[in-house]
Amino acid sequence: MGPTKYTNRAIPRISLKDFEARTDEITSQLVRAAETDGFFSLTDTEISVSDINAIFATSESFFDLPDSTKVTVPFTHKNVGWEKRSQVRPSTGFADQKESYQLQFGDNMADKWIAEDALPGFKASAQQFMQKAQAVSEKLMLCFARGLGFPDDYFIKAHDVTRPDCQSVLRLLHYFGIDESAGPLPETYYRAGAHADWDLLTLLFQRPGESGLEICPGREVVTSFGYGDSWSKVEFQEGDIVCNIGDLLMSWSDDRFKSTFHRVKAPTDQGDYSGPRYSIAFFNQPCIDCNIQGPLKKYPMVTGAEFTKAAMERNFAALKAKQQELSQTATNVLGSVAAVAASA
Ligand SMILES: O=C(O)CCC(=O)C(=O)O
Numbered sequence: 001m002g003p004t005k006y007t008n009r010a011i012p013r014i015s016l017k018d019f020e021a022r023t024d025e026i027t028s029q030l031v032r033a034a035e036t037d038g039f040f041s042l043t044d045t046e047i048s049v050s051d052i053n054a055i056f057a058t059s060e061s062f063f064d065l066p067d068s069t070k071v072t073v074p075f076t077h078k079n080v081g082w083e084k085r086s087q088v089r090p091s092t093g094f095a096d097q098k099e100s101y102q103l104q105f106g107d108n109m110a111d112k113w114i115a116e117d118a119l120p121g122f123k124a125s126a127q128q129f130m131q132k133a134q135a136v137s138e139k140l141m142l143c144f145a146r147g148l149g150f151p152d153d154y155f156i157k158a159h160d161v162t163r164p165d166c167q168s169v170l171r172l173l174h175y176f177g178i179d180e181s182a183g184p185l186p187e188t189y190y191r192a193g194a195h196a197d198w199d200l201l202t203l204l205f206q207r208p209g210e211s212g213l214e215i216c217p218g219r220e221v222v223t224s225f226g227y228g229d230s231w232s233k234v235e236f237q238e239g240d241i242v243c244n245i246g247d248l249l250m251s252w253s254d255d256r257f258k259s260t261f262h263r264v265k266a267p268t269d270q271g272d273y274s275g276p277r278y279s280i281a282f283f284n285q286p287c288i289d290c291n292i293q294g295p296l297k298k299y300p301m302v303t304g305a306e307f308t309k310a311a312m313e314r315n316f317a318a319l320k321a322k323q324q325e326l327s328q329t330a331t332n333v334l335g336s337v338a339a340v341a342a343s344a
């Protein structure tokens, strides 16, 4: 594998200060960012640095629990619960070297909250933060609806987290620290392999000093899996929220807004951060019965449930193709080893 090719791309930093008075100005800044690389960072939101520090402390306290406790809330296909080294990305064919705990607002979480006596206060702290992340998301939803010519509350209604069947997710993430004395990492070591998100919009919280997030723009239509070959490191300031457009909003905007491939790079190069990395993503997922179609009707109308199903199927097909490619490469390598052995 050759060295990563980099291009400097600064993602725009957008202030939400005086939101009510500046909604149109903020809308045009967001729309421009969405049409370009699909990534931007937010400042002056209602989420303070101390709110962010508090949720990171809550997150660390969960990941510090023994696996035997965390496994009492295992990951399920409803997109809730704890997983460890189990998410295989179609871009890599190997599991990300991380653990994550996915939390939702509604019925899907019924038995997936860590028990109060195992971690007192966890649920209340997480729920309080989720409400704040939702409030920021709703401001963005209003702007993107306005930018596309929909009624202001159009996306907000389609992502109603007061409904018991809502699907939006807060994902706590922990990437494992690397023991550098153990030698170079294998090529198959990934923190978060390249992917695009499936949701409407993602809000990402990171800690200064724990870098690794990179983007790779270049995707023109939501139905394609390809991406460019030049990466850019995402820089952010303490307290900023890095946001990106997901596949759902790319589709809902007839491919006008870009859902960009991104990854958390494995620390394989000089200067990469190799300590433990904590991040927190908030994914705005649609209600299962909302109708999804862009203003130009580029794609047929689908429900939230149908959209998610199709996205999962596309992901699965891409994963199968990657696994086939990997096993083909392994067969070719074995074939040439055999040929060398036979000719020796
Ligand atoms: O951990 C990060 O910084 C990014 C996580 C991410 O992209 C995801 O979970 O979809």
Ligand SMILES: [Fe+2]
Pocket (backbone or CB within 6 Å): 195, 196, 197, 262
């Ligand atoms: Fe992502």
